[in-house]
Amino acid sequence: MAETPKDEEQQELLHGTSPPAEEHAPQERASYPPSLDALIGGEHAPPPRPPSLDTLMREERASIPSFPPPSNPVEAGAFGGFPSMDPGYGGHAPPGGSVHDAQLLQAAYAPLPMAPSRLERVLLAVRGYFLDLDPSFLAALAPLALLAILLFTRAPDTNYIFDEQEALLANPYVNATGDLRYVDAIRRDFWGLPPDRTVGSYRPLPNFVWRAMWSLSKSPFLHHFYNVLLHAVNGALLTCVAFQWTRRRGLAYLAGALFVSCAVLTEAVSGIVGIADVLGGLGALLALLALALPGWAMPFGVFLAVLFGLFSKESALVCVPLIPLAALATAPLTHPTRPARWVRAGLSFLGAGAAFVLYVELRRRWFPSLTPSELSEALPEGASLAQRAMRATLLWFHQAPLPKDPLNNPLAATDTAHRIAGALRVYWRGFVQVLFPHALSGDYSFPQEPAPDRLVFPGSVAGGLLAVLPPVAALVLWIRAMLRERAARKAVIEGLPAGAEVPVEGWGKWRLVRVTAGVTLVMIAVALGAIEAVLARSSGKGLFPSLPLVLRWLPFVAPLSLGVGLLVESTARRPSPDQGGVPRPLGYAGAATVAVGLVWIVVSFFPHSNIPVVLPTVRAERFWYFPVIGTSLVLAVLWSWFDQAVAGPFARGAGWPGWPFAPLSLRRGWVVPGLLALFLGLQCVQAYRHAMDYRSDLAFWDATRKAVPNSAKAHLNYSVMKGARSDLPARLESSKKALELAPKWPMAHVYTGDTLCRMGKAEEAWPYYKEGFELGPNEVNLIALALQCLHDQKQLAAHEEELREMAEKFPGTWIAYLGPDTLEGAEKNNGVDPKYRPRGYNEGPKE
Structure with missing residues (x-):
């Protein structure tokens, strides 16, 4: 007949949340590897380790008579003071005892495992920090x-x-x-x-x-x-x-x-x-x-x-x-x-x-x-109720409104269908980057992520599947979690002793107070809501006429929420599917967690996807901060499932270091921890490398242009950083690379001309300036930058005729105003009027 459990460890064994007692035998325990399940809280815990050898020995010694210690040092055993199995009493009865006593004594004083090394003690201490107590x-x-x-x-x-x-x-x-x-x-x-x-x-x-x-x-x-x-x-x-x-x-x-x-x-x-x-x-x-x-x-x-x-x-x-x-x-x-x-x-x-x-x-x-x-345009006659409601919302x-620049976001210059196809491609690439961050960048501007020329291609298909399949899988997992949770509750009830019934919670004082308060608050909220509806319908004012219509219902939400919450906490308790504080089975807790994570990934990325609205940026790694909350939950559960599938029963062992000397079958417990270490190692190395790109602005843009060589913005910003350090030849080279990638970009033309101008080649700079002015006649900062350099190089007057022609060609633009204004006030302002000059690099705000 099984003994009644005396402590939490034995109680866990009874409920099947730990390995059978035989698995706690010291000979087997010493050879278990510290598998991932032991590291990520398998179903054998808590406690994270089986009963220690000292505990087993004390319990065994308490059940046998005491004997005087051996006088022969040879009989003292390897650990001193304990009779060893071989030269000790053997099969003979000790003084005052029986042969059975000797056999018990031999079992109790079996040789202990070797003392753990310093590294093993460190590993056990680290493991204890994370697994001995619930995380706070x-x-x-x-x-x-x-x-x-x-x-x-x-x-x-x-x-x-x-x-x-x-x-x-x-x-x-x-x-x-x-x-x-x-x-x-x-x-x-x-x-x-x-x-x-x-x-x-x-x-x-x-x-x-x-x-x-x-x-x-x-x-x-x-x-x-x-x-x-x-x-x-x-x-x-x-x-x-x-x-x-x-x-x-x-x-x-x-x-x-x-x-x-x-x-x-x-x-x-x-x-x-x-x-x-x-x-x-x-x-x-x-x-x-x-x-x-x-x-x-x-x-x-x-x-x-x-x-x-x-x-x-x-x-x-x-x-x-x-x-x-x-x-x-x-x-x-x-x-x-x-x-x-x-x-x-x-x-x-x-x-x-x-x-x-x-x-x-x-x-x-x-x-x-x-x-x-x-949104200012009137809806067509006969618009449906849904259309009118959407317009009102x-x-x-x-x-x-957000700025729309085709250079920063090429999807802004295409039709809706192609924009969605390109957005799905960006979504897919970003998700792959979360798992395998092979290259990280602070910019993905044109033409690194161009608008697609067709709707169906591998990137759009993969992105579409990644948007549709996770919610479907989440629904399946949620249903599975509910079924297993209900099965667990049913098993708890069926596991009660014969004749026993599920305890029924009584109506104590505090439960009655909660119910009374909850009903009262709900009735108050409903009554106030009804009064508000009647008054609003009759007089149009309601109880809170100073509040906007949409806010008039908020005062009723508080008592309603409080009342319903009190009623929920007053319902009868149901049998818990959990056995105390033990780890929950992945079958329902893990499934529910993954379901939440999968939906979280898709929904939280949607506002950043360029599908509902066009964003200023086509792609940015910071957009994944919300979705990674979901991927972290999903990956944590998947790694645990993977470990249980690979390590099998060894995933439930408490484990000790020394796995290289264990049998091959026991080393399976290290397969998943090894793969996990590689995965985390890749993430850490890439995170550190990318963080080091933020050492300086020059290092940042240098790393960016190498990570995304097709980004014109990355090359142009790198050229600016080189120019700020007076390396004009390097600035000119990078500016021309940006111009090659984005020949219709006004800034690339003006910055290339500005580099030549500062190198004392104002005549060579003018064609670039002119092209930039014509491509961006309203780019006031670029125009002011170019005109100021021409003035400093004494070349402004030489191009007066062309500037005035452009002013006539683009009436009502900044070039039409600033060109003539600078020509007429160059001496007084020493170039461009100071209030129109662009803010200098690393300068504070302009007044």
Whole structure:
């Protein structure tokens, strides 16, 4: 008859969450390799290791009589003081004992395994840190912060690179130009510009952070370093999310490590401008963590987290559909005894939706923008209700128009069908880059990612499949997870002793209080909503006439959410499918996690895909910050599944180092850890290499032009960096390369001419200037740059006739104004009027 378990380890053995007791025999245990399942929290844990040999020996010695120690040193055994098997008592009875006692004594004092080496002790200590205790935020933050610092930290003498100059050096808000107050960030765009000069991107929270830190230091190293630490914070939060859902310690740490070390995120982490993506991701992860809160608190936690993400970056709007979907899939994991998946999904949607509505209304008031021309046109007569509703929604949501430059985004100059085909190709290439970051770049401008000339080609097909198949697979996995979860609950009930019944929760005082409060709040919300509807219909004012129509319902959402949440937490408890705190089976916890991750990848990339709207950029690696949250969850579970399939029963062993000396069959447990080490190693190496590209602006553009040799912008910016260091021959070579790649680009022509002009070859420069003026007659900065150099080289008057001809050819343009103005005021202004001259490299904002 089996003995009754006396502690947690034996209880786990009884419920089938650990290997059978025979697998704890010291002879077998000493030979197990530390397989990945042991590293990523297999079903044998907790505890992460089987009972120690000392524990087994103490229990065995407690059951046999004590004997005096042997007087013969030879009989003392190899470890001193313990009788050995061979020269000791053998099969003879010791003094005062029987032969059976001698046999027990021999079994109890069997030779111990060799003492672990220093390396083995280090490995066991590291393993213990990650697997002996459940991961907490601080426990995960320490190693992940160290990893992020090692991979993404720039050189201390780094300078401001690319967009960082516009975002910080030239940002009027950050530099407090014109007595701008700290709170004025809500009335400025991401670049510190007012609504009438904006280029889009309303993100006040990054500006708040920059302004606060700007007073401490203007060093670019500081402003990128706290971005690195914030990335580690996100990794720790993702670790907590993965552990909440799977109860697997190692798998949770692996998800955090995969996220932090993902090489494609280098641009978002090492680049200062990437703080918008990092803070937006922080809001999304906080919203996922909020799903584990009690039902009455969860919608408010989701509301605050999503609102934080939206004010960090507008693409956090993907949280509105994604957070409710995550709540629907993971409710049995975050609340195993009261899942109420549909109700919790509805509550999370109320929280996320309320945050989105409030964000849009506040943005419309703090940062108004002109209505786009395509939305100003009246709908045709007979438009359907759906068309009218869509137009009303777009008019309500519309924000400042984004710039469209075919050089930065060639998809902006093509029709919708070809734009979608090109966007799918970019999506596919970006996803491959997440898994295998063979080459990373800070720019993918024309013609590196050109508009496709046909609709169907391998890239568009692969991208289309990658957009369609993951949601379908997620649906299948979710259904599978639900079926296995219900089977697990049924097995718990069927496993009760004969005659036993499922305990029924009584109606205690606090349960009655929750039910009463919940019903009352729901009735108040419904009554107020009915009054609001009646008043709005009769008088058009309602209870809150000062609020916009869309905001008048928000005051009712709070009591409704609170009341429904209290009622959810008052429902009767159901049998939990989990056995205490043991790791959840991958069959349902892993399937639900992968389902969420697959949908997350597709939906979170959609706003950056150039499919719904044309973006200023055709492709950027920082766009993958949100989707990599999903890929990290998926990959962590897949690595665990892969290990169980390859390692088999050895994946459940506690494991000790020394695997090279184990039998070949036992070494299978090292196959997946080895492959995982290679995968993480590739990510870390590529992340570090790309982060080192941010040593300086020159190093950045040099690496970029080599990574994407077909980017005209990369070559031209490299030429500017060389010119800033007075290397004019190298600047001329790179400028001509950019001109070769983009012969219709005004900037390439003007910069090539400017190089020649500064080399004292103004006559050779004029044809390039002229072509640039004709291609871009409204490029005021380029025109001013060229005219100033011609003035400095005493060649402005020599081309007066041609300048005036161009002024007549392009009336109403900057060349028509600035050309004659400079010719007439050259002596007074010493060239171009100073207010029209472009901002110098590394200069602050213009007044």
